[in-house]
Amino acid sequence: MAELPVLYSFRRCPYAMRARMALQISGQRVVLHEVALRDKPQALRDVSPKATVPVLVLPDGRVLEQSLDIMLWALAQADPAGWLSPDRGAMVALIAENDGPFKTHLDRYKYGTRYPGVDAAEHRTAGVALLQTWNARLGDAGFFGPRRCLADFAIAPFVRQFANTDRQFFDALPLPNLQRWLDEILSSGLFAAIMHKTLAPPFVQSPSA
Numbered sequence: 001m002a003e004l005p006v007l008y009s010f011r012r013c014p015y016a017m018r019a020r021m022a023l024q025i026s027g028q029r030v031v032l033h034e035v036a037l038r039d040k041p042q043a044l045r046d047v048s049p050k051a052t053v054p055v056l057v058l059p060d061g062r063v064l065e066q067s068l069d070i071m072l073w074a075l076a077q078a079d080p081a082g083w084l085s086p087d088r089g090a091m092v093a094l095i096a097e098n099d100g101p102f103k104t105h106l107d108r109y110k111y112g113t114r115y116p117g118v119d120a121a122e123h124r125t126a127g128v129a130l131l132q133t134w135n136a137r138l139g140d141a142g143f144f145g146p147r148r149c150l151a152d153f154a155i156a157p158f159v160r161q162f163a164n165t166d167r168q169f170f171d172a173l174p175l176p177n178l179q180r181w182l183d184e185i186l187s188s189g190l191f192a193a194i195m196h197k198t199l200a201p202p203f204v205q206s207p208s209a
């Protein structure tokens with residue numbers, strides 16, 4: 001067990017979801033620490049003072065504090081489903097659209113009351129505008145052809161959050177490609193596997209969890 005990387009995670013965090021999906025597909029074993037965000041363990045703060053999740057601590061002491069870095073590390077160990085192809089640079093650019101502008105709109109739409117002076121409806125509209133571009137880009141195949149890859153799994157947990165903020169509103173949007181794409185990913189065995197309350201291998205439950 002001492003030889004395995006340690007993952008600090010939070011089940012419902014979209015960043016942690018995407019890290020867990022990459023670890024799951026790669027088959028990389030990790031010791032899992034489920035973190036309560038209101039009561040973060042000191043061991044997490046010690047290795048990563050910013051103390052966001054996910055964080056992956058490697059056996060050589062390196063600390064990966066960004067979910068995308070954890071995904072890329074996992075896929076560098078093993079990429080059996082070819083997530084890093086066809087075009088890693090273009091995928092990372094698309095993910096940046098999600099992590100930047102889309103996440104900004106999502107937070108202000110979903111958690112409007114936390115942002116004084118912010119109009120949640122305006123951010124919902126701006127979020128939908130971005131979703132429209134993704135809907136067009138997806139077409140009836142996918143962002144990078146019919147096979148799902150890094151970009152799909154890195155972005156889907158955030159679109160899920162947007163959809164769940166007001167399900168009726170989301171379902172009524174004229175975005176059939178995006179809605180189908182989201183359903184496909186959320187109903188996959190991979191997503192189910194990383195959302196179980198008690199994760200199975202490659203996740204090893206922490207003795208203290």
Ligand SMILES: N[C@@H](CCC(=O)N[C@@H](CS)C(=O)NCC(=O)O)C(=O)O
Binds near residue numbers: 013014037051053067
């Ligand atoms: N850029 C980071 C963001 C991670 C992040 O913001 N995670 C949230 C949970 S979804 C968090 O830990 N927030 C700190 C807190 O709520 O105390 C990444 O990609 O891993």
